[in-house]
Amino acid sequence: MAVTSPTQPVIDIRRADDRARTEIEWLDSKHSFSFGHHYDPSNTHHGLLLVNNDDRVAPGLGFDTHPHRDMEIVTWVMRGSLVHQDSTGNSGVIYPGLAQRMSAGTGIMHSEKNDSWRLTGGESHGEPVHFVQMWVVPDESGIAPGYQQLEIDDELLKGGLVTIASGMDAHRNETAIGIANRYAALHGARLQPGQSVQLPEAPYLHLFVPRGEVTLEGAGTLHEGDAVRFTATGGQRVTAVEPAEILVWEMHAGLAA
Structure with a gap:
């Protein structure tokens, strides 16, 4: 994996309405980035983050079986529930507060x-599931496929910035899934x-607001669906204007152009 390390500080605000949309x-x-037939050569990634999709899926439907390779895929459910099933035998229902990671590896x-009721035997529901799916590249290609999920709702209730997923040594003693x-x-x-x-302070940060409204120190108001790409900076405070949730990628390397 070729990496870069920036030197010039940049704060790049991306508004929700400027994102490409599949409907x-x-x-x-x-x-948030080029995805599927929405391709923009100037918007393929930030740091190590290649995908930040804000998805809403209707009840009883979803993504049929499809392949992935050499990608770390983290799914974070905001509302409702999402059923995961894969070719390594893992299956389960993902819900708010449950972190999930799938390592695609060799395939x-x-x-x-x-459609969680098909696993649980409960009654069907009419609620869409809202989730954010994020992809980062792994350190090396060809690793064994893997899966991990972890309940971290109690940590989130304590307030503060909670590590959801990490491959960094600094977070080995924290409650988080590994990437x-x-x-x-x-x-x-x-x-x-x-x-x-x-x-945090890092060469690359990506802040996403999947719910609510916040203010970013020095930059003003961020609404639901807005994102900020930080380069060679960090340490700003994010304050909620209304009940809100934020997702922050801290990245100490980036993909070479």
Whole structure:
């Protein structure tokens, strides 16, 4: 994996309405970076982050079985529930507060659907599932496929910035799922009005607001769906204007252009 390390500080705000969008019968997906047939050569990644999709899937439907390779895929559910099933035999229901990571490695097939009642035997529901799916590259290609999930809701209830997923040595003693990249970590926070957290400092940061409204120190208001790409800076405070949730990628390397 070729990496870069920037020197000039940049704060690049990307508004929700500027994202590419895939809207079909069962899916409303907004893409922060090039994805599928939405290709922009100037917007393929930030740091090590290649995908930040904000998805809403209708009940009873979803992504049929499809392949991935050499990618660390982290899924974070905001509302509702999502069923994961893959070719290594893993299956389960992902819900808010449950962190999930799939390492595609040498190759894996999986599906993601909003049909939890088919596993639990309960009654069907009419609620869409809202989740954010994020992809980062692994340190090396050809690793064994893997899967991990971890309940971290109690940690989030304590307030502050909580590590959701990390491959960094600095987070080995924290409650987090692992990813196969020693330069990257995902943090999250649930904030009530007036509560604030301080962003880490890193060569690359990506802040996403999947719910609510916050203010970013020195930059103003961020609405639901807005994102900020930080280069060679950090340490700013994020404060909730209304009940909100944020997702923050801390990355100490980036992909070479």
